[in-house]
Amino acid sequence: MSKVHVKKGDTVLVLSGKDKGKKGKVLKVIAKKGVAIVEGVNMATKHQKPSPKNPQGGIVHQEMPLNTSKLMVVxxxxxxxxxxxxxxxxxxxxxxxxxxxxxxxxxx
Known part of the structure; x- marks a missing residue:
C-alpha cells in the first residue's frame, strides 16, 4: 500500500489538469491506487439507464478520481x-x- 499525503475531509487545491486552481474537500482516498475523489472537481457525465434505485434514469454528473500527486493540502x-x-x-x-x-x- 502506497502512502498518500491527503486524508478524507482535507481541503485541497488542484495543481494541474483541466481543473487547475480549483479547491475542494476530499470525499474518498484510495491509497492502493494513489487517487482521491474531490468534491466538485474532475466531473464526468454519465448516462444511466432507469433502474429501481433511479427510476427516472438520464444524465448524471459525478466526481472521478484524481491522482494525489496533483493535489496540495490547504x-x-x-x-x-x-x-x-x-x-x-x-x-x-x-x-x-x-x-x-x-x-x-x-x-x-
Whole structure:
C-alpha cells in the first residue's frame, strides 16, 4: 500500500489538469491506487439507464478520481496551500502540520 499525503475531509487545491486552481474537500482516498475523489472537481457525465434505485434514469454528473500527486493540502489556519510536515506531540502521537504556519492539520 502506497502512502498518500491527503486524508478524507482535507481541503485541497488542484495543481494541474483541466481543473487547475480549483479547491475542494476530499470525499474518498484510495491509497492502493494513489487517487482521491474531490468534491466538485474532475466531473464526468454519465448516462444511466432507469433502474429501481433511479427510476427516472438520464444524465448524471459525478466526481472521478484524481491522482494525489496533483493535489496540495490547504491549511485551515493560514488558508494557503502547503506541504505536510510531521510532528510528535507530548503524548507521543504523530500529527500532520502545516510547513508554513506550524498549525496541526489532524483534527482530534
Amino acid at each position: 491549511c485551515n489556519k493560514c488558508g494557503l496551500p502547503t506541504r505536510i510536515g510531521h510532528t510528535f506531540l507530548a503524548d507521543g502521537t504523530k500529527v500532520r502540520t502545516c510547513k508554513k504556519c506550524g498549525e496541526v492539520l489532524d483534527s482530534k
